[in-house]
Amino acid sequence: METSSRRSFFGKLAAMATILTGASRLPAQQSTPAQQSAPSATAPSSPEGNRPRPTGNHTYNGIYYFSGTGSNDGYPKEDHVTVTDPFEKHVTRTMDALKKSLDRNGCSMDSILNLQVFLCLPLADSNPTPTGKARFDAHKAQYDALNKIYATYFTPGKTPSRACMAVEWIPGDSLIEIVGSARVIA
Numbered sequence: 171m172e173t174s175s176r177r178s179f180f181g182k183l184a185a186m187a188t189i190l191t192g193a194s195r196l197p198a199q200q201s202t203p204a205q206q207s208a209p210s211a212t213a214p215s216s217p218e219g220n221r222p223r224p225t226g227n228h229t230y231n232g233i234y235y236f237s238g239t240g241s242n243d244g245y246p247k248e249d250h251v252t253v254t255d256p257f258e259k260h261v262t263r264t265m266d267a268l269k270k271s272l273d274r275n276g277c278s279m280d281s282i283l284n285l286q287v288f289l290c291l292p293l294a295d296s297n298p299t300p301t302g303k304a305r306f307d308a309h310k311a312q313y314d315a316l317n318k319i320y321a322t323y324f325t326p327g328k329t330p331s332r333a334c335m336a337v338e339w340i341p342g343d344s345l346i347e348i349v350g351s352a353r354v355i356a
């Protein structure tokens with residue numbers, strides 16, 4: 171297939187997808203980030219409004235979206251934990267920071283709709299990174315420790331849906347980071 175006929179085929183495919191999804195513009199017709207105004211945490215009155223995407227934690231349509239909650243959020247620099255501190259301390263501080271963030275934004279732990287939890291092993295010269303089965307066992311130990319502490323923050327039977335992933339690195343000397351959304355109740 172020639173390049174021009176491939177482009178024609180994919181152009182027709184994009185146009186059909188646009189029609190089927192009810193989008194008002196083809197992807198190539200969308201405005202570029204340089205053409206958009208500065209991000210805003212408030213939504214326009216128009217539902218399809220070409221609004222810029224908010225950055226960081228924000229509330230939209232009664233849902234509080236939070237990102238990047240880690241074990242050092244809300245703590246002064248001199249009180250930060252490091253990757254060599256116990257994993258359980260990272261989890262407890264992260265869950266406490268999440269609870270405070272939710273409270274400040276009219277939510278509760280029980281109003282959380284969805285969480286994505288990222289875990290990583292400590293990357294420090296004093297802690298060699300395990301490999302093979304030892305690496306799996308280290309991640310499993312973290313997962314088990316997370317579940318034990320995590321359960322204490324929710325009313326029984328009201329734990330939100332959650333995905334938990336092991337990653338290579340998390341910024342900010344944290345061994346855990348949480349992203350998610352909660353229904354605003356206040």
